[in-house]
Amino acid sequence: MELQDYLTILRKRWVSIVVLTALAVAGAVAASLLATPMYRATTQVFVSVQGGSSTTELLQGSNFTRQQVTSYTNLATSPLVLGPVIDEMGLDERAESLAGRVTADSPLNTxxxxxxxxxxxxxxxxxxADAIADEFTDVISELETPASGGDSAVKISVVRDAAAPTSPTSPNTKLNLALGLLVGLALGVGFAILREVLDTRVRGEADVAKVxxxxxxxxxxxxEDAPQHPLIVQSSPHSHRAEAFRRLRTNLQFLDIADRPQSIVVTSSLPGEGKSTTTINTAISLADAGSRVALIDADLRRPSVARYMGLEGGVGLTTVLIGKAAVEDVIQPWGNGYLHVLPSGQIPPNPSELLGSQAMANLLDKLTRTYDIVxxxxxxxxxxxxxxxxxxLTGGAVLVVGANKLHRNQLAESVGxxxxxxxxxLGVVVNQQVRKQGDAYTYYDYASHTSTGEPVTPPAGRRGSRALRRSAKDVRPTRPASAASRQPISASQQRGEGIAGLWPGEPLSGSSQPGSGEQRTPR
Incomplete structure (x- = not known):
């Protein structure tokens, strides 16, 4: 990863970093408050060699004492020194325990x-400290006394007596806070990077590009209101999501201009990624632009197109495939007349066999010759x-990816x-992506204008968003054929006399386009 990637992770996971840092600092504060204050007293002794009058003898004695000082510092914490001190002061502890609280050191070259x-x-x-210094002096004198008798050549002199300290040496609250802050930041940044590395969810275009x-x-x-308003292009045509479907429509129209697919399968990797609502809204957008569109509900496991669009779904695709009805009899017009919907019909026991049959291939071939896009x-x-x-069997597939619902390995498996x-x-559609302040289209708000051209100020909050949808629904252009299109098909229509605009050259009744003032006939 590059530096920009790390900065992006820090911005994305800053809450986790702050929380872990705060916890570490709080732990440092708690440890400082709960720790027992400890005081340190220090005494200092000087080691010298007795005797010697010449300069050479004094120099030799000085070198000898420097060499012996290292051994003496180790001797200061031995039971030989601490045992008598414990007995003298009547302490209820062992020499090993007292040695853990005694330190002896010598400044360099002294x-x-x-x-x-x-x-x-x-x-x-x-x-x-004073008692240990006195006992230390006696022990060194005894150890350095010659075996033949006489005085010790080494003299230990106390040059600084211990004084009772006025402030504790531990806990060091400032040091603990600094360490807690550094440890917390390290843990937070490490946790953020680890989460990013282990997070395989597809959240946007960058994650799709990795697969x-x-x-x-x-x-x-x-x-969040999408489940209550699945047909967003119809219910709220000026919303950002409706505009996103129009951009998708435009991109579909420019796919493979030399060999543009006339039939497209829209699918997803897992249930709940929004493939059905994406298909329906895209179909409505294409029909609004004047294209003749056939929408087929080929999800023979859990069909939902008829329910979303308020159509009768008892007969449809399966009825046609088993030869009990012609497609002209069961396909239903919707909206402005440019969109026709073929529901799924009854759920069969063998969906895969039906969809892969020659009858399905013939049906797709027939519809692609009749409509601009299927x-x-x-x-x-x-x-x-x-x-x-x-x-x-079709011209290609569009894969809908639900943001934050799909993992990269699942997307790779679907592509495979x-x-x-x-x-x-043909392409990937990222659905339900959470937009944040600073994203491209949040800089502009063309959202709500009435039919008179006056802007509508959206009320704040969720209720305001719903009110804006109701307002947009009330002022959207009238679709003359939409009401009639949802009525049951008459007997005359079943004989092929009444589904206007189904075959080439037949005019669509009430097919005026939104925003235009003239009737339009399909190409």
Whole structure:
């Protein structure tokens, strides 16, 4: 990863970093408050060699003492010195325990030895330091006394008596806070990077690019009210999500201009990624632009197109495939007359066999000759093979990816399933992506204008968003054919006399386009 990637992770995971840092600092504060204050008293002794009158003898004695000082500092914490001190002061502890609170060190190139004692009571710490210094002096004198008798050649002199300290040496609150801050920041940054590395969810275009080179042809923003308003292009035509579907429509129209697909399968990897609503809204957008669109609900596992669009779904695709009805009898016009919907019909016991049959191929061939574009909503790729089978029969597949719902390995598996059967992957649509302040279209708000051209100020909050949808729904252009299109098909229509605009050259009744003042006839 580059520096920019790390900065992006820090901005993205800053809450985790702050929380861990705060916890570490709080732990340091708690440890400082709960720790017992300890006081340190220090005494200092000087080591010298007695005797010698010439300069050479004095120099030799000085070198000898420097060499011996290292051994003496180790001797200061031995039971030979501490045992008598414990007995003298009546301490209820062993020499090994007392040695853990005694330190002896010598400054470099000196004959001085510092003896320090740490204790909860400052007076006891000073008394112990002085007692250890006195006993240390006696032990060294005894050890350095010649075996033949006489005085010791080494003299230990106390040059500084211990004084009772006035402030504790531990805990060091400032040091603990600094360490807590550094440890917390390190843990927070490490945790953020680890989460980013281990996080395999697809959250946007960058994650899609890590899996496949297929272009992202559309990004649909997240809307918490989407389940209540699935047909956003109709219910709120001026919303950001509706505009996103129009951009998707434009990108679809420019796909492979030399060999533009007339039939497209829309699928996803897993259920709940929004493939059906994406297919429906895209179909409505294409029809609003004047294209003749056939929408087929080929999800024979959990069909939802008829329910979303308020149509009768008892007869439809399966009825046609088993030969009990002609497509002209069961396909239903919707909206402005340019969109016709073929519901799924009854759920069959063998969906894959039906969708891969010659009857399905013939149906797709017939519809592609009649309509400008045929959109096919199918079941998800990973649970079943329906979408892969249909993708081979059509001009290609559009893969809908639900942001924060799909992992990269699942997306790779879906892409592999389509590539295995030789299907064309026309593009990827990232659905339900959470938009943040600073994203491209948040800089502009063309959102709400009435039919008179006056801007509508959206009320704040969730209720305001819903009120804006109701307002947009009230002022949207009238679709003359929409009401009639949802009525049951009459007997005359079933005989092929009344589905206006179904076949080439037949005019669409009430097919005026939104925003235009003239009737329009399909190409």
């Amino acid at each position: 004959s001085l030895i510092n003896l320090s004692v740490t204790h909860e009571n400052p007076a006891i710490a000073a008394a112990l 496949t080179s297929t272009s992202v042809i559309g990004t649909i923003g997240y809307d 959109l096919v909503d199918t079941a998800p790729l990973l649970p079943v093979t329906d979408a892969a089978i249909l993708s081979k 399933a389509l590539e295995t059967v030789g299907a064309r992957i």
